[in-house]
Amino acid sequence: MTTRPFSRRRALLTALSLSSILVLGGCATTGGAVQSAAPVAPYRDTLALQGSIGINYLRDGKRESLTGTFQWQQTPAATDVTLVSPTGQTVAVLHVTPQQASLQQSGQPLRTAADLDSLTTQTLGWSLPVAGLRDWLQGYATDAQGQRFSASPARNTVVTRDGWKVEYMTWQDEQAAVAQPKRIELTRLGAGEVEELAIRIALRPTVAE
Template structure:
């Protein structure tokens, strides 16, 4: 086999592997439909917004770039405290794509073999450097099953499947919920928004582990 043939075969294999990994991640993102439903006592359980949380999961993002549809699927590790927020994004192979930190001083993004980038907030950093973004400011409450009123007061959302919410210009569907060590929180959240920067955005978030 010639070097060209070997190169072409290798390229096809890598492309097929990438497709397989994306399909596998997509299956994981859809697997939450089998989550056991909360009972009535759990649905009505009193909840409060936690100042410190750590969770892991997967995010699927559909958007447009140069009028072409794009899909990104990443793993994420989310560590939130009252002072700052750390997010690690990883590829289907588990390789770190980016690490992000946000505090009162602003936001900072680090990628391998690149100079760190800074901005006023994470949303700006993502759109400028990765071409897509997620509503981080809202997710600080939404991931726990809460929304914030205009005065900043946390409002607990009904822990019922397919609960729909309009907030901060986004439509959110809280598709399913789960209980981890007595803590009730969303299992899957679907988000939709039509943006000027990247067209119609569809985001699916699945929380796989809550600590």
């Protein structure tokens, strides 16, 4: 397995990227050190977050890893993601609305598409789950049966309607009255041209809006 920092051509692999450099692996449990069953904090349409991200994928039998940090801002109308290399360079900015998605890479022309799936598929061969991350980063999801899922330290894993397994590994404060995710692992098989795709995100405390 090879590991390298962001490059311009592969900057999108960290989007969402949103997200502290991480090693993929491990699984969540509902026992052991986890004592609190506190529900997740109420969902917010307007939110600012930052953190680190590690992405591991398998393409044509070759496994690769990418790492970096991100800044995430969402409103009811849009999602903006800024991707930063391990050396602190802004390498890509994503802007996503229901009508259009755009990608601005350092030193490259602005790229746009009707939606993020189209934009990232053109660039990477698989799509980044930005729409899902609007929920997942806060501990919410739509499960495989189409039901609303709310995570907690005692209820920390869900498979989404579009085939992602979302695991909440740790929390900002497991004893808090309401829980906020800290470390999230996302996995998916058969994601476009890659056979396996895993994303690991570590969130820092919520940025003041």
